[in-house]
Amino acid sequence: QVHLQQSGPGLVKPSQTLSLTCAISGDSVSDNYAGWNWIRQSPSRGLEWLGATRFRSRWDSYYAESVKSRIVIIADTSRNQFSLQLNSVTPEDTAVYYCARDRYWNYDYWGQGTLVTVSS
Amino acid sequence: QTVVTQEPSFSVSPGGTVTLTCGLNSGSVSSSYFPSWFQQTPGQPPRTLIHNTNSRSSGVPDRFSGSILGNKAALTITGAQADDESDYYCLLYLPGDIWVFGEGTKLTVL
Numbered sequence: 734q735v736h737l738q739q740s741g742p743g744l745v746k747p748s749q750t751l752s753l754t755c756a757i758s759g760d761s762v763s764d765n766y767a768g769w770n771w772i773r774q775s776p777s778r779g780l781e782w783l784g785a786t787r788f789r790s791r792w793d794s795y796y797a798e799s800v801k802s803r804i805v806i807i808a809d810t811s812r813n814q815f816s817l818q819l820n821s822v823t824p825e826d827t828a829v830y831y832c833a834r835d836r837y838w839n840y841d842y843w844g845q846g847t848l849v850t851v852s853s
Numbered sequence: 854q855t856v857v858t859q860e861p862s863f864s865v866s867p868g869g870t871v872t873l874t875c876g877l878n879s880g881s882v883s884s885s886y887f888p889s890w891f892q893q894t895p896g897q898p899p900r901t902l903i904h905n906t907n908s909r910s911s912g913v914p915d916r917f918s919g920s921i922l923g924n925k926a927a928l929t930i931t932g933a934q935a936d937d938e939s940d941y942y943c944l945l946y947l948p949g950d951i952w953v954f955g956e957g958t959k960l961t962v963l
Contacts, residue, residue, distance in 0.1 A: 770952070772899075772954075774893075779942065779954065779956055779957045780891070780893070780899065780942050780944075780954040780957065781954060782944070782951070782952040782953060782954055785950075785952075793950075795949070795950040795951055796951075797951060797953075798854070798951075831898055831899075833898075837905070838887035838889070838904060838905050838946060839889070839901065839904035839905065839908070839910065840889060840891075840899075840901050840904065840944070841901065841904075841910070841911075843898035843899065844898070845898065846897075846898055
């Protein structure tokens with residue numbers, strides 16, 4: 734059974750960096766058939782896929798156009814986790830953030846969600 | 854910009870059948886977009902109902918089914934129940950290894 738445990742601050746100031754981590758148990762972040770995703774949800778924007786990282790003989794990351802200029806998703810193999818960094822946040826980035834695994838195009842495991850509020 | 858379209862709202866009677874659809878502003882949806890469907894209830898992560906067009910996820914009742922109808926992906930609920938009242942989202946896999954969610958459909962059962 735795979736479990737994804739999210740951690741990170743629930744309050745970030747405008748213009749600063751939002752950082753969240755997703756710790757994996759029951760699978761390896763280096764799983765050749767898995768993608769490790771970040772998704773957010775807000776009342777105004779619904780569900781929004783932000784990006785993913787995955788290992789296919791090398792590490793690659795993929796990002797949504799809407800956040801491409803200010804997002805980094807990176808895996809940490811020593812801790813078996815992956816992280817999200819979203820730079821230059823504004824109140825529009827206030828949302829519940831989820832990490833999720835996709836394997837064979839199936840989003841089969843999700844983190845518990847983290848409400849992140851961007852406010853001074 | 855790619856937009857994934859869904860009906861904003863839909864209504865179904867208890868025991869009735871409803872089909873929600875998922876389209877693309879730039880063309881047709883096919884199985885090569887690996888459409889998925891999610892049910893979202895407040896305060897919970899999305900629940901995956903269907904993946905790869907028509908594969909039902911573990912524990913999902915067989916009254917939920919996925920397909921391609923014409924140029925769209927479709928989620929059909931047969932024999933709707935009161936607790937099916939929820940928001941439903943589709944998700945498509947697009948060229949460039951990116952995923953895009955639809956805007957969501959609010960389903961009312963009454």
